[in-house]
Amino acid sequence: MTACSFRATILSIRQLTRDIREMTLEMRAPSELSFQPGQSIAVTVPDQNSGSSLLRYYSLVSPPHSSTQLILLLNSHDRGKGSTFLLENEIGAELQISGPHGSFILQDDLDRELLFVGTGTGIAPLWSMIATLFAESSSQPITLFWGLRNESDRYYLQELDLWKSHHKNFSYVLTLSQPRSAWNGSTGRVTDLLQTYTTAAHVAAYVCGNRGMVKEVTDLLHEKGASAVYWERHDEKS
Ligand SMILES: Cc1cc2nc3c(=O)[nH]c(=O)nc-3n(C[C@H](O)[C@H](O)[C@H](O)COP(=O)(O)OP(=O)(O)OC[C@H]3O[C@@H](n4cnc5c(N)ncnc54)[C@H](O)[C@@H]3O)c2cc1C
Ligand SMILES: NC(=O)c1ccc[n+]([C@@H]2O[C@H](COP(=O)([O-])OP(=O)(O)OC[C@H]3O[C@@H](n4cnc5c(N)ncnc54)[C@H](OP(=O)(O)O)[C@@H]3O)[C@@H](O)[C@H]2O)c1
Structure with a gap:
């Protein structure tokens, strides 16, 4: 799929936590985007200082079968140029976008258990991938490890429970x-969860989050014998 430029308007913004917003964009021209789960779009951000523009990449949370509306997760914590620009726009505002970008997509590992490991908004591409596997009635065992900092950083909890009750092949640990003090669930980083695996040779793993986490998790999985480990290559992106 070749990337193309398109226009989209902001249809809705949902505040999921203090820092995280879910933004739904409606495609304008063209009216649909063909993409694969795990791919991202690049938003053009006007740079007031230089008068030129910057590109900021956001993974698509929504699966490809809902291709007229695109869902993004935005972390507004640090308020850099891209997140500030996106969050200052109101419902109905039009954005210049290109996409789809990236090769972090589902691979054919039909004989393996699927392991998705994400931290923070790194859940975004993993969410699209897992939703697609469900839509395709995949029977492969699917495990999601998702790392967040504290209770108030949690979101998509109802959605996760719905997935768990509807798909017997799905389980997740939110750590x-x-x-x-009152937290009864898993405590620690996603890397701690991986220590419970004596071997990872039987899994195909998809890893997304900050760069340090991606390196640590992929190294650990390789040490445990995994050969099918996939993550976003950032070489050609800002
Ligand atoms: C493929 C891909 C997918 C992505 N998907 C997502 C996603 O789904 N959701 C998401 O939220 N992000 C995602 N990102 C990250 C996103 O593209 C942006 O990098 C992120 O939103 C930060 O951009 P920004 O312009 O807001 O911050 P920037 O302006 O780039 O700043 C980044 C950080 O540096 C700090 N900073 C900037 N300038 C200075 C300075 N002069 N001095 C000190 N500190 C400074 C800022 O405060 C901020 O903490 C993705 C990135 C890639 C490559
Ligand atoms: N397609 C993509 O490439 C893509 C898509 C979406 C997001 N992202 C990236 O994902 C990152 C998400 O950032 P975020 O601020 O939302 O969350 P974050 O800071 O990545 O995640 C917070 C959680 O990750 C843990 N963590 C930090 N470093 C770790 C490590 N080395 N190993 C294991 N766990 C670690 C933190 O633990 P502590 O509390 O102990 O620090 C915390 O629990 C961003 O860098 C974003 O650019 C990339």
């Missing part, structure tokens, strides 16, 4: 690295 908190810095929980407050």
